[in-house]
Amino acid sequence: MSLFERTFDICAGLDFPSVHEWKQAHPDSKVIAYFPVYAPVELIHAAGMLPVGLSGAGDRLDIQHADARFGSFICSIVKTTLEMGLTGHLEPFDGFLFSTICDSARNLCFVMKRNFPAMYVDFLHLPHNPSSPAAAEFLMEEYRRVLGELERLGNCKVSDDALRRAIRLYNRSRTLIRELYELRRQNPEKLPTSELYQFVRLGNFLTVEEHIAQLEQGLEQFRSASSRRRDSIRIVVEGSFCEQPPLALIRLIEEAGCYVVDDDFVIGQSWFDSDIPTDGDPLLALATSYLDRSVYSSVRHDFRKPRWDGLVEKVRRTKADAVLFLIAKFCEPAYFDYVPYKQELERAGVPHLQLEFEEKSFTFDRLRTEVETFVESLVFD
Amino acid sequence: MTEKKEYRGSIHQQQKDLMLAWYEQLDHAADSGDPPTVCMMISGNCVELLEGFGAVPIYPEVNALQLAIRHQSLDPILAAEELGYAADNCAYVKADIGCILKGIAPTGGKLPTPTLILCNFVGCNTYLKWFEHLAKLQRSPLYVIDVPFMRADQPSRADVEYVVKQLQETVKKLEEITGRRFDHDRFRQAVECSARSEELWSQIKHLARRTPSPFDAYFDAITLMGPLYVYRAKPEGVEFFEAALAELQAKSDTGHGVYEKENFRVVIEGPPPYPYFRTFRDMFAKWQACAVASTYSTVGGLWEFGFRHDPDKLFESVAMHMIAQNVTNRNFLQRYEQIRRYVEDWNADGIIIHFVKSCRLFSAGQGDMRDYFTKQLGVPTLYIESDLEDPRYFAEAQTRNRIDAFFESLEHARATASARA
């Protein structure tokens, strides 16, 4: 394991050393966890707090208590998140922010509320009717509400300038991520996805300032990398927006002969397709950007422009050969979207494969066989 | 000892007739395009708005459950799965999409292509995707009314305003599409009818507080609640609920319950296994266990705790119902509260939690609900599992076993308590 990989491994573990370090350096401040996909981290940052994206416990915890509360047919991330709480692993966090991701995650929010009454647990209602002129006003009010809670929790007042500063910082990290993704699109041999993934996901644990530094370093490192181009197929990975696949699975996909030219892993980190304006009212800027600058995702609904058109466009733009639907077991939103996605891909003549994964897996033989077979079917046409 | 009595008064037939008449209207609209039809979700529906256009609602959920009750849900589900829907997708959606793919309707008539697909998004994320898929499949225009979730005890001013504005946008949209002007007077009359229907339904629900209850507040309530979302805003609906209340009141006044002797009173949480409705009911009838309250019967609105539509606050009260007075847009802890109130005020012996594979809104976290009731409140609670629509997910022997064991233990506890007394 390289030093970087070790860093990632530690950050993604259950001890949260980076969080503890930050708390020691900021003893009067709070740490707010959020259940990914998207969270308005700028609000948390502007309140002088540390936002941490928690994607469950991955393969690091046995579910011993949480499945008494959540039965079968529920995705693992919901259960491991609760398990973390029930086994004391959420102790470093002062708050937990949920949003309109899916029905299971929403119920989880309120189960957490009941079981951890000392924690600030909140549910953000993100709009699903961006066509309405009233949506921006509503979302602004919702952000104002959450900001008020953070101010209460942290005993502070958040200024517009602090918000603008936060926006500027996160604009920068998102820009860097966009550049990394662009680099990978152009020269996938320079930037293995398993590595890019770690760089992006680190943003869930580090401060945005530290993340920017890591991203800038990474960009330089990868730009100057030299690697031989393999005869791999170019694929878009779709469906891994919430529960994350094991790193071993991402490596396996690449080893099996794929270059991932776009994906929705940790999509919360690169949620906007362009910078959020830093002039004018910052809450209005955040709200209107959510409505008009968000990338398409299974957790967001905008009937002005269907997500399936977004997927086909993405395939064309990235010159991908195929789409790999990498769906967490029992992920309802992904299963639903799969149908129109599949229909449109078939209309556009784009090959695709659907695979199911669980964050907690130790053997991957079946998946390896499926990916290899798929690659073979495309290469030996 | 086993009794299979269920309520079959005249209102049972009246309810059937009303629902058939509604399907006939839809069949007629399929041929003639008149009246305009609007697809909606049952929970948090704004059927009063439709009255302002003389439009008729289409409820895909009702299509799905009608198919299941008639044992016709498997074929459409399979058709949907062939299209790519997963085993773990909500079977309501699959059955509905499947029946559109196959061009069938549960009553044998035709279903019209909706004039507007109006997704009243009240908590259930599946609703959003279901309606997106319908719009794509049927090529009808789609509008989403984004209803803020009950993340606090009460909706905020901003929540209500947001919904009111979207309701007004819906009115404009319908005017554009139908070419009809919104009839504000008819809207007001509709809201008045709703308020009246709701009052009557609430009184019916409260009759179940009596011992014995004159009807089963799960099985009978589910059978009788159709008119609540199709006809609540119409005079026919008011008439129906007046008749229902009178009949059940009369029955109750003579001291008659559902069974010869009401042995157990339970609160039931979760949708029923529609493909096995009868069988499931018999498992409780065996023990003369009567449901005195249920959460599923409040998807069409929560009327027993006092909320009514208000003709003096037309759009606002419609918005309030959509936000706060239906079971799907209320948060999980509010459902615990709702059940607790039922157990206490309706005097129940225990709770039955029916986990359904299809519906994560209802089912995700019911283990925690059980934990709350058994460990924190000490209320006997049974947890059983199946599905609401897919006939493949019902294990009859296992389910019966659990229900028997539960009532055996309640009986035992009762016997021990009285032996000690």
Add this chain to the structure above:
Amino acid sequence: MRIAAGVDVGSTQTKAVIMADNGDVKILARALVDTGANVQRAAERAFDACCQQAGLHSVEVGFVVGTGYGRYKIAFGNTQMTEITCHAKGASFLCPGTRTVIDMGGQDSKAISVGAHGEVLDFVMNDKCAAGTGRFLANSAEVMGISLDEVGPLSLQAQHPVKMATVCTVFVESDILSYLAQGKSGEDILGGVHIAIAKRTLSLARRLNIEPEITMTGGVARNIGMVHALEQVLGRKMLVSPDAQFIGAAGAALFALEKMDQSFESSIWRGDHAISGGH
């Protein structure tokens, strides 16, 4: 002396127990047969074998309670009770002080919260999948080409039990084969399997208040590897009766004694003599 019987028709095995009460309640005999396809016949065979063992004619048995999945098929039964209720009763009798029962049977597993008089306070069941049941272990044994009896003892010899991500019986086969291909030892694999099952079973049990004494019942209780794994994960010892498989039938027999006509007396006092002459 009053004599009654309990017959427990399970998915894989059918058990019968005859109990006598002459002021002191005790088990006279027990019998076990494979259930097979004909549930009714299995119940009859088990009961007959039990009577024979007790040296009794069936007519001597004053009351029969049937339990288990096949309980409604017992033609000669006087009444039926669920095996949950019977397990609680039986465990309380055979292992005094029982407050929690963990039952791992042929096709389902359950946990029961038991009161001071053997009454069921609460219960949870896993009856829709094979995880934590005899079937799961039988499948694992088959995949590894060893007999079911060896599975438990071998698991106790694990040095580095492997990590099993799933206890789904369909997928665990390919996981086992994967590990075998990686060169892991049979002991380590079985150790991992047992621990995974134990964790899964206890996860189910935690939906109740687990209180000592914790008694393990059902066919899987004969698997010392499973008992050990459960005790490891629980962090305390459990009670396991040598009659672990018969607890359901014993509970049923106890209910039979309670429910039978209080005036019924067997006219022949049975010790270990065989009946001479019929009735």
